[in-house]
Amino acid sequence: MIAVQRISIFQGLLNVAKRQNVAKCCIGQSLTSYRCLYKTAWLATSTAQPSERNIIIMGPPGAGKTSVGRKLSKRLGMPAIDIDDDVLEKAWLMPVAKKLYQVGGERFLEEEGQTVSDFSASRSVISLTGSNPLHSAAMQHLKKNGLVVYLDVDTDDIIQRLTRMKVNRIVGQEAGTPMTDILMYRKPFYERWLDIRVLCGKGDTIEEVTEKVLRALNRYDDSDSETFISTRSSVTGVGGSEVEPKFFSDVVVEGLAPDGGLYVPKGGFPKLEPQEWKRLAKMSYPQRACAILEQCIHPTDVSPLELGQMVRRAYGTNFSSEAIAPVRHLVRNQYVLELFHGPTASFKDLALQLMPQLFAHCLPQMCNYLILVATSGDTGSAVLSGFGGLDANARHRVGVLVFFPEHGISEIQKLQMTGIREGNARAVSVVSDFDFCQRAIKRMFGDAGVAGHLAVEYATVLSTANSINWARLLPQVVYHASAYLDLLRDGVVAFGDPVDVCIPTGNFGNAMSALYAKQMGVPIRKVICASNLNCVVADFINTGRYDLRGRKLMLSHSPAIDILKSSNLERFVHHISDGDSGLVRDLYTCLEKRQYFELSAELLHKINQDVWAGWCSEEECLATIRHVYSQTGYVMDTHTAVAKTVADRLQDQSTPVVICSTAHYGKFAPAVLRALQRESIPTEPLDQLQGFSLPGTVPQMHSALLQCLRESRSQPHRVCQADFHALTEEVEAMIRDSFLNVQ
Ligand SMILES: *Cc1c(COP(=O)(O)O)cnc(C)c1O
Numbered sequence: 140m141i142a143v144q145r146i147s148i149f150q151g152l153l154n155v156a157k158r159q160n161v162a163k164c165c166i167g168q169s170l171t172s173y174r175c176l177y178k179t180a181w182l183a184t185s186t187a188q189p190s191e192r193n194i195i196i197m198g199p200p201g202a203g204k205t206s207v208g209r210k211l212s213k214r215l216g217m218p219a220i221d222i223d224d225d226v227l228e229k230a231w232l233m234p235v236a237k238k239l240y241q242v243g244g245e246r247f248l249e250e251e252g253q254t255v256s257d258f259s260a261s262r263s264v265i266s267l268t269g270s271n272p273l274h275s276a277a278m279q280h281l282k283k284n285g286l287v288v289y290l291d292v293d294t295d296d297i298i299q300r301l302t303r304m305k306v307n308r309i310v311g312q313e314a315g316t317p318m319t320d321i322l323m324y325r326k327p328f329y330e331r332w333l334d335i336r337v338l339c340g341k342g343d344t345i346e347e348v349t350e351k352v353l354r355a356l357n358r359y360d361d362s363d364s365e366t367f368i369s370t371r372s373s374v375t376g377v378g379g380s381e382v383e384p385k386f387f388s389d390v391v392v393e394g395l396a397p398d399g400g401l402y403v404p405k406g407g408f409p410k411l412e413p414q415e416w417k418r419l420a421k422m423s424y425p426q427r428a429c430a431i432l433e434q435c436i437h438p439t440d441v442s443p444l445e446l447g448q449m450v451r452r453a454y455g456t457n458f459s460s461e462a463i464a465p466v467r468h469l470v471r472n473q474y475v476l477e478l479f480h481g482p483t484a485s486f487k488d489l490a491l492q493l494m495p496q497l498f499a500h501c502l503p504q505m506c507n508y509l510i511l512v513a514t515s516g517d518t519g520s521a522v523l524s525g526f527g528g529l530d531a532n533a534r535h536r537v538g539v540l541v542f543f544p545e546h547g548i549s550e551i552q553k554l555q556m557t558g559i560r561e562g563n564a565r566a567v568s569v570v571s572d573f574d575f576c577q578r579a580i581k582r583m584f585g586d587a588g589v590a591g592h593l594a595v596e597y598a599t600v601l602s603t604a605n606s607i608n609w610a611r612l613l614p615q616v617v618y619h620a621s622a623y624l625d626l627l628r629d630g631v632v633a634f635g636d637p638v639d640v641c642i643p644t645g646n647f648g649n650a651m652s653a654l655y656a657k658q659m660g661v662p663i664r665k666v667i668c669a670s671n672l673n674c675v676v677a678d679f680i681n682t683g684r685y686d687l688r689g690r691k692l693m694l695s696h697s698p699a700i701d702i703l704k705s706s707n708l709e710r711f712v713h714h715i716s717d718g719d720s721g722l723v724r725d726l727y728t729c730l731e732k733r734q735y736f737e738l739s740a741e742l743l744h745k746i747n748q749d750v751w752a753g754w755c756s757e758e759e760c761l762a763t764i765r766h767v768y769s770q771t772g773y774v775m776d777t778h779t780a781v782a783k784t785v786a787d788r789l790q791d792q793s794t795p796v797v798i799c800s801t802a803h804y805g806k807f808a809p810a811v812l813r814a815l816q817r818e819s820i821p822t823e824p825l826d827q828l829q830g831f832s833l834p835g836t837v838p839q840m841h842s843a844l845l846q847c848l849r850e851s852r853s854q855p856h857r858v859c860q861a862d863f864h865a866l867t868e869e870v871e872a873m874i875r876d877s878f879l880n881v882q
Contacts (some may be wrong), residue, residue: 173416198290200269201300207636210349249551252277254315270330288331340414351542362439385438388501410660424463427737453492464618479803483520486801491525499533507599510539513576520555525563538563542576558851615652637664639796641786643778645700646670647707668752680752683743687734696810697777753785764814
């Protein structure tokens with residue numbers, strides 16, 4: 140945890156220009172925008188110019204494709220073409236239903252596809268049939284000159300409409316398949332062709348859907364509208380010149396802004412309407428993630444199609460719960476959001492199974508990238524798992540090397556890291572402490588010799604992937620929304636009823652993403668930040684003073700929130716000051732110089748409208764674990780227990796409260812066993828995990844964690860001496876003999 144945070148701070152110190160020069164020298168051109176590099180490549184493979192292209196309306200039967208198409212054609216002044224009426228019936232000289240009846244479903248699809256492949260148009264609004272997307276060649280043909288807009292309509296709405304319309308000409312229906320199954324079967328085909336999703340709320344009228352399509356088209360074409368700014372920079376830069384706009388791709392690749400600030404979206408967060416949220420309540424986690432993230436990432440940066448692939452890869456079988464982030468009732472008004480079902484058993488997986496894919500996607504193709512991480516906590520294994528899980532293509536040019544201290548890190552975390560052995564993801568232990576690893580990496584970034592050598596010799600750029608990166612924060616918005624949607628789905632709340640969220644807080648990433656979910660329209664009342672005895676964040680939220688003077692980091696049972704500098708907090712300060720970047724700059728300069736800053740009473744008041752905070756002692760933490768277990772049979776990890784303790788103290792029980800469980804108890808086994816007052820605590824991690832194998836223990840043991848420890852125990856890991864040159868040699872060795880020479 141601290142590792143990540145410190146990296147972000149040193150990244151602010153290092154000269155970003157130098158890094159860009161390195162990139163420049165291997166790309167051979169100036170890097171004004173990563174997106175520009177990407178965009179040109181993208182345009183070359185994509186559809187026609189907006190002035191010539193068709194707008195293609197796709198969706199299930201009964202979605203309103205024809206009616207929306209007609210309205211849209213009027214609004215856009217483009218001719219409307221209905222594939223059913225204007226293409227198929229004209230070509231076949233008979234009604235479509237008759238054709239289907241005559242030839243049967245399979246032949247029908249083929250003939251339909253053939254006919255559409257022979258048809259062409261430009262500058263028209265084309266309404267597809269519900270079955271067109273089942274024919275690949277036809278869709279590829281259409282997509283060459285058109286933008287596919289997917290009307291994503293509620294299944295119940297559709298079935299109602301179809302029953303009302305007495306529709307009987309749907310492929311598949313003749314075999315007696317129920318309509319819901321037909322719709323379910325077809326959904327992946329729609330997801331495969333979409334360029335733009337229009338999420339229709341339950342009961343949306345044709346007019347409302349048409350308006351949404353128009354807005355979505357405008358957004359699509361206005362690819363330069365969604366930009367990011369640094370929390371510390373004004374719109375005009377040095378000498379009053381306009382600061383170059385930064386797009387999603389840029390901020391993902393850059394991480395920290397050149398002025399040391401953090402990137403935030405200039406126009407704030409998009410808001411979903413209540414009707415849209417209600418739609419999401421019925422969806423799976425990956426579907427929710429797609430619908431939410433599509434609103435936050437411009438399709439020019441990541442198309443919905445690509446995003447969908449990434450999301451399915453991130454939140455699939457690698458999670459031990461199909462729900463990905465399930466919500467479980469604990470006691471009274473308290474619910475636990477279980478964020479530990481990912482491959483490395485902490486909530487960091489929720490971000491880090493997706494982030495590397497976004498990162499690899501946004502990187503210019505011309506370079507190889509090696510991400511360097513120093514860690515003594517949960518980040519290491521999550522980063523290794525995330526980058527190690529990239530697809531083969533990306534693995535050849537994006538890798539990660541994690542340095543961790545041989546001593547001063549828990550045995551379980553060490554085994555977790557060394558248990559992951561992918562060609563492009565490697566952990567090396569250093570016979571020194573965390574600070575040494577940290578300093579060595581910092582020196583490599585600052586050392587033009589090292590950077591230049593790697594660029595020239597291997598076309599490789601060094602990079603970081605820390606917790607301030609936008610692509611790490613954004614995926615976390617999804618699970619906060621998802622928790623509310625689960626409560627909505629299960630009837631605990633009606634849409635609009637407020638809930639509180641209680642979070643064990645370190646770098647404020649998790650808390651910040653809850654605040655972003657609130658901005659998107661999730662009815663969160665308070666975000667409650669929970670600290671352990673290192674309570675600088677809780678004190679700040681209660682007093683408005685961020686004061687590091689005389690504070691020392693103390694060891695705790697919840698090491699992931701042992702923190703002094705809470706890096707993402709800067710985003711919150713920027714937000715509550717209405718984007719006053721001058722103020723943010725002054726405050727953080729003050730923090731650097733004087734170890735201290737203080738907010739006005741007015742701003743503190745604003746903070747407390749959204750956020751409360753409290754802290755929990757070591758004894759209380761262990762007592763809570765013991766108490767919850769005896770009361771409910773539920774075992775929680777130490778971080779979750781910190782949140783539970785603070786929720787008990789601060790929450791008034793007038794609303795449900797969602798307690799974020801950020802780690803599986805197995806990950807912090809010694810402390811949890813101690814809390815449960817087990818007689819003797821074994822020294823071997825595997826034996827410690829066995830210590831939980833009492834019947835009826837909830838939640839179950841984390842199988843991937845267990846598996847990883849088993850495998851890693853039998854294998855020796857790489858150990859490196861505490862010498863800068865030894866570490867740089869590790870970097871070079873990694874580049875040479877693992878992922879980069881595959882090309
Ligand atoms: C990283 C981590 C935290 C802290 O999350 P932030 O987003 O930095 O506030 C809390 N708990 C666990 C188990 C973690 O690994």
